[in-house]
Amino acid sequence: MPDKVTSLAEAAALVEDGATVALQSMATFTAPMAMVRELIRQGRRELTLVCLVGGIPVDWLAAAGCLSRFVGAAVSMEQFGLCNQYRKAVERGEIAVEELSETALLARLGAGARGLPFGITRGLLGTDLIDLQPDTLRVIDDPFGGGASVVACKALIPDVAIVHAHRADRDGNVQMDPTALWPDIRVFPKAARRVIATVEEIVDGERIRAEPDRVVLPSFAVDAVVHAPFGAHPTSCFPRYGYDSGLHLAWAKAARDPEAAAAFLDRHVRGPASHEEYLDGVGGVRALSSLERLASA
C-alpha cells in the first residue's frame, strides 16, 4: 500500500481554485479546521463549499474571501449565532447560495456517489426552494402511476471531500470512535473525486485491525492523510474534546465588524505559519486539554 500520510500544505494542493469542496461541518461539530486554516493561508479563491449545516469554517472562509458559492441545508453556529461574515457576503451578492433540504442535499450526493443522474426525495414539495433552483431540482411524476410526485435532485460530484477523524493508519483506513455520524462523513467522501482526511493520530495498522468496525473510510477511498492533533479545534471532536466556547464567542464578536474579523483571521489563521503555531496561539495543547475534560465530564 502506498503511504498516504502527507503534510497539510501538500494535501491542500489537492484543492484547486474554483473547486467544489465537500466539507464536514455540522454547526459546532467536528470540521477539518486545520485544513480550512491551511486553505485560507494558501489564499484559495472561488471555492464552492458543500456542507450539511456549515458552522465556523464557512464563516472563516467567507471572511477570507475564499468562497463564491455555498451548497447546503443551513449555515449556523447554533448558540454562537448565524455566521455574520457569510451572511453579509450573501446579502451583498458575493456568495451565491443553493439551499437544499437535508434529504435533497443527500439525494444529490447519494446520486453522485452511485453514478446516477439524479436522486429523489419527497422533501421540499410545496416549498419555494424548488422553483428557485431549476438547474438542480425538478418535480417529476411517479413513473409507476402511484400518483405522488417526487423531487428529482441532480447528482453532485464534489472535486474533493475533506474530513477530520480520530485516527488513521498510513494506508488511509480512517476510524471514528463512537459518536454522531453525520452524512458529511458517511456520504460526502463517497461522492467526491478525491478525499483528504486529517486525523488526531496516525496509528499502526494493528491498532486499526483491533476495531475494524470503527473504520468509516476504507484505505482505497482516501487519497491523503494528515496528522493534525486538535485538528478540529475550535469545533468539537467527541469523545476526545468539546467545542471551544471561548474562541467561538470571540469570533462571533469579531465577525460583526469586517476589520475586527480580518484582525482575528490575521492573528489566528493567517499569522501562524503552521498548525502547531495555531495551537500555541490559542493557548497551547496544555490549555486545550481543558476541552478534553469538558468532553469527558
Add this chain to the structure above:
Amino acid sequence: MSAPDYTVDELMIARVAQVFDDGDQVVNGMASFVPVCAYMLARRTHAPNLVWLAGAVGLDPRPQRVPASTLESDLWRDSAAYIEQYEDFWSYALNGRWLTKFMVRGAQLDMHGNANNSAVGPDYHRPKVRLPGTAGMGDMGSIGKRLFYWSSTHDPRTFVERVDWISCAGYLGGGDERARLGLEGGPELVVTNLAVLDFEPESKRMRLRTVHPGVTVEQVQEATGFPLLVAEDVTETEPPTAEQVRLIREEIDPDGTRKAEFRG
C-alpha cells in the same frame, strides 16, 4: 393544582408537552430548548415511554441538565443508541410509521402555517437578511408529518400574512392547496409566548384558541401581522401545575438554560 408562580417559558413547555403521547417518537434540532424541556417533562409525567432522538443522534438520553447546545454531545452522550443520520435517521423519519409529530420554529410564520427560515426580502439572491436555511424543516413539512410550531417571539415581524419564501410547507395558499399537491399531515398547533392557535379546518387559516393568563385577545391580534380567526370559545391557556414547574426548575433545567430562547 396550578403553580402559584410560573414564567411564560414554563407555561409553553407544559403546553407543548401535552402534544406528545406515550409511545410517540420525537426528535429535536439546534437551539430547541422548548421542545427539549417539553420532551423531558412529558417523559417524567404522562408519557414515560416517549421515545426521544436527541439531536437526531442519541436514543433516549439521560442528560443531568439542559446543556447550552441541544445538538451537541452534552445532550446525548448517555444514550441507548447513537443513530447514524444518513441511512438510519432519515429512513426512520421518511418511513410513515415513526416520528409522526415534528416541532418547527421559523423566523417567519404565516396565516396558513408556512414557515420561512431562508431569506427575508423580495430578492432571494440579494436578500435583506440571509436566514440560516431550511435544514430539516424543508423535509418535515412535505413528508406527511403533523407539524407543531413554537415561537417565543409572537410579534408582527414573525407572524406575517405571507412568508417571503416558503422553506417549510404548511397549508400553502390555504384551503385544499396542500391536499391537492398530495401532501399529508400539516400544521396543527402553534404555541407562542402569548397564546395557542390552531388552523380552521376549511380555510386552513390560523385561529386563536387560548390566550395565556393575563393576555387579551386584542393583544394577540395586535402582535399578529394578519387578521386572526378567533374561535368562539376562546379560553385561558391552562397554566402549568406546581409539580410541572418543580420538575422544570429542579430536575430538568436547574441552570435555566431554556431562558436563552426568551432573551431579545
